[in-house]
Amino acid sequence: MSVMSDSYALITGASSGIGLEIANCLAEKGFNLILTARRENILEIASRDISEKYKVKVDFIASDLSDSSAPDQIFNFCVNKGYQVDILVNNAGYGIKTSFHETSMDEEEKFIRVLGIAVIAMTKIFLPDMIMRGSGKIMVVSSVAAFSPPSSIQALYGPIKTFMNRFSDSINMNYNHKGITSTAVCPGFTVTGFHTASGVQDEMDRVPKFMKFSAKRVALEAVEATLSGKSLCIPTKTYKILVFILKHIPQSVMSILGKGLAPGRYDKK
Numbered sequence: 001m002s003v004m005s006d007s008y009a010l011i012t013g014a015s016s017g018i019g020l021e022i023a024n025c026l027a028e029k030g031f032n033l034i035l036t037a038r039r040e041n042i043l044e045i046a047s048r049d050i051s052e053k054y055k056v057k058v059d060f061i062a063s064d065l066s067d068s069s070a071p072d073q074i075f076n077f078c079v080n081k082g083y084q085v086d087i088l089v090n091n092a093g094y095g096i097k098t099s100f101h102e103t104s105m106d107e108e109e110k111f112i113r114v115l116g117i118a119v120i121a122m123t124k125i126f127l128p129d130m131i132m133r134g135s136g137k138i139m140v141v142s143s144v145a146a147f148s149p150p151s152s153i154q155a156l157y158g159p160i161k162t163f164m165n166r167f168s169d170s171i172n173m174n175y176n177h178k179g180i181t182s183t184a185v186c187p188g189f190t191v192t193g194f195h196t197a198s199g200v201q202d203e204m205d206r207v208p209k210f211m212k213f214s215a216k217r218v219a220l221e222a223v224e225a226t227l228s229g230k231s232l233c234i235p236t237k238t239y240k241i242l243v244f245i246l247k248h249i250p251q252s253v254m255s256i257l258g259k260g261l262a263p264g265r266y267d268k269k
């Protein structure tokens with residue numbers, strides 16, 4: 001994709017981790033950026049740093065994607081400023097540590113909104129202009145959890161990521177002939193603020209080193225795959241092999257694996 005001076009990449013969850021690294025990676029390639037997340041002060045600092053470092057235009061808008069009006073707010077911000085969004089990165093996300101039976105329905109609905117409905121809403125709202133221009137790239141940051149057995153934490157995390165993979169695939173299939181591609185990016189364990197924010201940092205600390213990768217490494221592969229229009233990106237060889245195995249083992253083995261992973265896995269001793 002060629003970089004035009006008035007074209008922008010919009011990144012959700014750009015205040016830390018994978019989103020921030022995707023922002024850096026796209027800026028290095030010359031794309032102007034619109035960053036969004038809830039923490040305005042961090043977005044402001046990141047915008048200044050990135051624009052100084054890569055000499056691209058960077059703007060930001062603080063927005064909470066658990067609020068149903070957020071996608072409209074972000075879209076109106078772009079329209080009012082005259083920003084043409086050619087790359088949409090749906091990355092914002094978090095996990096819930098509390099077991100499903102202990103969370104409120106409100107917590108689960110917010111979770112589904114941020115990881116699922118907001119992705120659909122952002123895609124829905126930015127897609128028509130991409131169709132009009134005959135080009136556009138969408139990235140959906142999903143997870144290896146989309147292929148793994150269910151986990152005892154975050155009963156809904158894997159199912160939503162599976163849904164998002166299918167959603168991305170469906171957008172890719174339906175709009176490819178109009179010059180638009182959608183890439184589902186499925187990282188494995190990545191060293192970011194995710195595990196602290198989700199209350200599972202202790203568990204992340206116990207994951208063997210060879211299974212943990214930097215956000216920069218994940219972002220580089222994600223951006224390359226998105227710009228080249230791949231439908232699926234599983235960053236790193238380690239996780240490509242793991243997903244290959246997960247896709248090919250019989251359902252009965254998956255169930256055994258699931259049982260081993262599920263009960264009390266993250267319970268406090």
Ligand SMILES: NC(=O)c1ccc[n+]([C@@H]2O[C@H](COP(=O)([O-])OP(=O)(O)OC[C@H]3O[C@@H](n4cnc5c(N)ncnc54)[C@H](OP(=O)(O)O)[C@@H]3O)[C@@H](O)[C@H]2O)c1
Nearest residue numbers: 013015016017018037038039065092093143190192193194
């Ligand atoms: N880290 C991993 O091991 C891993 C593995 C597979 C997939 N992923 C996926 O990668 C994506 C990015 O996660 P990360 O690891 O980079 O975690 P992170 O460092 O915690 O970043 C999450 C980003 O999402 C934003 N966010 C969270 N809730 C939000 C809300 N309600 N509204 C708007 N923005 C919100 C956060 O910003 P604010 O707090 O400023 O709002 C932050 O910028 C997520 O979709 C996650 O599911 C992560």
